[in-house]
Amino acid sequence: MAPVKQADDxxxxxxxxxxxxxxxxxxxxxxxxxxxxxxxxxKTRKILEKIRPPVEESQADELLAxxxxxxxxxxxxxxxxxxxxxxxxxxxxxxxxxxxxGESKKTSISTKYYGDKNLVQKSxxxxxxERALMLIGEPGTAKSWLSEHLAAxxxxxxxxxxxxxxxxxxxxxxxxxxxxxxxxxxxxxxxLVPSPTIxxxxxxxxxxxxxxxxxxxxxxxxxxxxxxxxxxPVPELGSEYLVFGKPGFNTIATANDRDRGVNEMSAALKRRxxxxxxxxxxxxxxxxxxxxxxxxxxxxxxGFEIQLPKDVLDLxxxxxxxxxxxxxxxxxxxSPISTVMSTSEEISVLLDSAxxxxxxxxxxxxxxxxxxxxxxxxxxDDKENLAKLREYxxxxxxxxxxxxxxxxxxxxAMNELSNR
Numbered sequence: 001m002a003p004v005k006q007a008d009d010x011x012x013x014x015x016x017x018x019x020x021x022x023x024x025x026x027x028x029x030x031x032x033x034x035x036x037x038x039x040x041x042x043k044t045r046k047i048l049e050k051i052r053p054p055v056e057e058s059q060a061d062e063l064l065a066x067x068x069x070x071x072x073x074x075x076x077x078x079x080x081x082x083x084x085x086x087x088x089x090x091x092x093x094x095x096x097x098x099x100x101x102g103e104s105k106k107t108s109i110s111t112k113y114y115g116d117k118n119l120v121q122k123s124x125x126x127x128x129x130e131r132a133l134m135l136i137g138e139p140g141t142a143k144s145w146l147s148e149h150l151a152a153x154x155x156x157x158x159x160x161x162x163x164x165x166x167x168x169x170x171x172x173x174x175x176x177x178x179x180x181x182x183x184x185x186x187x188x189x190x191x192l193v194p195s196p197t198i199x200x201x202x203x204x205x206x207x208x209x210x211x212x213x214x215x216x217x218x219x220x221x222x223x224x225x226x227x228x229x230x231x232x233p234v235p236e237l238g239s240e241y242l243v244f245g246k247p248g249f250n251t252i253a254t255a256n257d258r259d260r261g262v263n264e265m266s267a268a269l270k271r272r273x274x275x276x277x278x279x280x281x282x283x284x285x286x287x288x289x290x291x292x293x294x295x296x297x298x299x300x301x302x303g304f305e306i307q308l309p310k311d312v313l314d315l316x317x318x319x320x321x322x323x324x325x326x327x328x329x330x331x332x333x334x335s336p337i338s339t340v341m342s343t344s345e346e347i348s349v350l351l352d353s354a355x356x357x358x359x360x361x362x363x364x365x366x367x368x369x370x371x372x373x374x375x376x377x378x379x380x381d382d383k384e385n386l387a388k389l390r391e392y393x394x395x396x397x398x399x400x401x402x403x404x405x406x407x408x409x410x411x412x413a414m415n416e417l418s419n420r
Contacts, residue, residue: 051301054159055152062088063152065098065107075128077204077248078154082124085153089113089120089146112149113142114290119276123150123252126274127206132227132251134212137278140342143254144210146278150252151206160200164211166261173197173222174232175243187236194243198232204248213255213262220269227251227272259340280324281343287317294347299354306354307364311406316370319397320346323378323389328396335388339378349373367406371413390418 056063066084074081080088091111098105113120126133127150135143151158162173174195181191200207212220226232230245253273256262281287292313299306320343322328326336339345353369361369379385393414401411 054157055148056156056158059088059110059112059152061098061100061105061107062109063156064100065096065105066109068098069096075248077246078128079156080153082121082128085124085150086117086120088153089149090117111293113146114286114293115142115146115278115281119278120146122274123276124154126276127154127250127252129274130230130250132253132273134273134275135252135254135278136257136275138280138342139256139259139340140344141278141280142343143278147208147210147252147254151208155205155248157203157205158208160196160203160205161208161210162196164209164214166214166216168215168219170219170222171195173219174226175234177236189237189241192234192237197226198243201226201230201232201243201245201249204246207249207251209251209253211255212253213265215263217263217266220263221266223251224266224268224272227269282321284317284321287321287343287346288313290343291317291347291350295350295354298347298351302355304358305363306357308350308354309364309406311404312365312367312370315367315406315410316346316350316374319370319374322396323392332396332399334392334395337378337385337388338382339380339385341378345377349377367410368413371410371417375414375417386418389414393418 050057063079066080066088070081070084072081072083074084078085087109089112092109095106095108098107123133123135123146133150135147137143148158151160162168172195175198176193176195177187178191178193181188185191194202197207199205209223212223230249232243233239234241234243255265257277281290292308320341323337324341327333349370350365352373353365356369356372357363357365375386375389378389393411397407397411397414401408
């Protein structure tokens, strides 16, 4: 476990304790204004068996602590009560005692979702009413993140999952067959291959349907009877063979409201969902907090630490907020780009910059690292965005460069890279 390294400006060293959390580090960082540099800390170097374990595994201690201290009423077959499910997602500094393998422990509950608490409460109430939940919003606004954590809190399982694509078929939503057994035995329950939907229905768990609107409307409508009747008939096994949903079964779907390859939902399907819109984060300090926390979690898996100066973090968030809105905080306006400058894209830029700084730099994120990755994030496959990015550089970044060394380095790096 490596110590937190001193920034070039001479800020005090601190030893990274194994029990220190990303939130602890955050309070001592640039966000609180107590230091000129943020260290994205790897708490421990773990040998991972899974690149990305499901929430019910990665947050098992928190879930167990909440379960053992849960005295609130809860719907049938829910792992946590609505009150404790909200605490699991929104977090709390309160410490909960729990026992595991005969050993007494205690833990606080980390914040997983930094958005509006009322939004989380409405989502939980929808699922408790047995009405399906649709989380809708721009790409990269943590819809899938919230869906996964809701499923883990309520069902203790977040992996009953359908990923919607243009190629998703009805079989993937309802059921399919083991064709070897089908030929040998004919249609029998043993030959039936259950879908994630059937698995969720039989066990009374939450079904997650990611990016439902990427499926064609005909495929989407396979869900109409499932959502309304909570049953899937299998006529090949006889008219009486029905798969019923057990108490606790429900569906959380996600959809982008603007993106390529999105299909309209039918009115019949819309009526079976409660729609909750997930907004883009507008508060700058909150956005910083989200970006730091999520990037810290990702770098922790890699087992190394990176210095992030306060002014570099501020530059990153400012650029993303400017490009997202097509105007700057000082009132400057420029042509909006077609790329969705989401918080998840921002986290990706910072993570790539951190990895570059670790392997090819001095383990400190510089403005030049951000410039390299922001260009790739903005342009993607639309070359017209490059001209719009140059416009932003000339209107806004150049004026800021005259009063700030970090903005000056960023401007020079962006100008050079964008003209190659």
